[in-house]
Amino acid sequence: MADADTPPTLDDVAHYAGVSTATVSRFINKSGKVSKRTQVRVEEAINTLGYTPNFAARFMAAKRTFTIGAIIPTMENAIFARGLQAFQEALNDHGYTLLVSSSAYKPQAEEEQIRTLVARGADGLLLIGHDRKPEIYDYLDRQQVPVLVAWSYDETARAPSVGFDNKTAMQALAERVLSMGHRHIGMISGISEGNDRARRRIEGVRAALQGFGLDPATLSPLEVPYNISDGDLALETLMSRPTPPSVVLCGNDVLAAGALRGAKRLGLDVPRDVSITGFDDIELAQVVSPALTTVHVPHREMGRRAAEELIAMVQEKRAGISFKLETTLVDRGSVARRDG
Amino acid sequence: MADADTPPTLDDVAHYAGVSTATVSRFINKSGKVSKRTQVRVEEAINTLGYTPNFAARFMAAKRTFTIGAIIPTMENAIFARGLQAFQEALNDHGYTLLVSSSAYKPQAEEEQIRTLVARGADGLLLIGHDRKPEIYDYLDRQQVPVLVAWSYDETARAPSVGFDNKTAMQALAERVLSMGHRHIGMISGISEGNDRARRRIEGVRAALQGFGLDPATLSPLEVPYNISDGDLALETLMSRPTPPSVVLCGNDVLAAGALRGAKRLGLDVPRDVSITGFDDIELAQVVSPALTTVHVPHREMGRRAAEELIAMVQEKRAGISFKLETTLVDRGSVARRDG
DNA sequence: TTGTAGGCGTTATCAG
């Protein structure tokens, strides 16, 4: 009886098969150079012993893990899920494994997770948005771990990114609303501190106002966490202002769904009494009623491209190349025309 | 100039501080036994060098990673998100890090991910549901990695579990519907193969039918993937049967939201023309209209308890103890009373 | 309190 209390190692397999560890290693890594006969012997040994290579040891010796890490702000809603799924699929196609962590929108947590993932040997990292302390990028440089940012395109940022321009996307939506006659815009945004996506979306609305000859300073966005109930309450706050807005632009579809719920709660009809818009175009946008007019983001394409770019950075040891995706407006009926 | 092209190691820190690696190691692991003076020296060395311990090396030497792995069927919707968030928070409170992977409901992918996580040194694993090949449990035993199953309570299963009884939960809902006069039940289920939750929910409905003196065999659930559009199409299929159901029980809230959309598309009023129910009580259930009558699952409590139990299993090297959570019915108006 | 040294499981170099 062999010891059943400790996982089998390369050594065990080698002994069992009557060859050296080097040979077993070669077989496992398919580096050719192994005769047909020994191949079957080794394979059998592996199977009967139930051997699995130890990543840690492998990593120490080879410095590669074929693992990519991703840290997303939240798993509590579907915003990042779809793109991440595509990211993972593309990664798998190339033989890489994805490890995900969620920071709950806390910069501190994100920083720890970055260190964890790096220390665990992630070959590359996917992060959401550009906003974070420069020291983090310094650290990543020192550790020589390639980073790619998604969900936000910004050429001027320190890290390469695959995403869309949050500002112009939101600006286009705001312009559409303005062109439909709305003049009093309310906005429910996510917390903008440490979140360039949220911030740029606000900027987009301001730019649109300016373009229509209105004062950008009149926009005072309500910043709340990205939960349905927050959107619900925020809508109530906005509507109880002295001059309530005729349209409420929300930072994302989740907030918009909440706003919709809030409107219903207050007995307001959407879009007759107040128009509401979202951002992201997740499935949620299509099941609420009225369905949300929103900004469609090509989530899956973003995920796939990000995976390909990051893998290229890792394998070719080169700097990342940013890629800008286009968003489109989707009109679904949660916005009504307004006269004057 | 030191070499700037490779991350600093324990050795570097030791040299810089003028002590041995053992001392630095002791300092890092806070094993006491380090004089105040050397402490500051080491700390400074670590900071100026920007040192981060290498997990792989650490794992090889110490066999512990303080990391827990979790594999969920999907990230595409919020079903698992909430519980997982709580799981992660509880883990963090105890000094553990969570690594998540999604299998996209593919047993093959799940198996690979289990191996990956184990090989990476996960101290313990959280899996969803009991259904999987026995070899996987054998493998886990051999590797001595504790596993806990969530989202499904089953004393008779091989692995310990923290969850609820999917059958009785669904049975209670079906009984409620029956007691409201419905006699023709339609069901949209997730794919039940390899998914004990889905299977047990179907069983629950059958048990309820039996209890009301109806033939359980008359229930022919439509099995579809867990997407909104699948629920939408499935509802159409059900309603175009010779004798359409008066109520459609859905395997989860996502399918129910889809069914709701399908009903709207067909010009059917819910619940007047057809009643619809969900399962899970995720936020989605409250934003669709009508809001969904569904089964409330204590997601956060489940996540927290799972974390505590799994950590106990890891630290005390003991078998897991199953824990059963209670679910409750939430009546929100998507079911109407039916005469006869 | 501190240092020395062996070992953890792989990979990879270099001889056979």
Place this chain on the structure above:
DNA sequence: CTGATAACGCCTACAA
């Protein structure tokens, strides 16, 4: 094609 053997970075008795 195959086999020794030296790293890889850290932890932890065992000594001092």
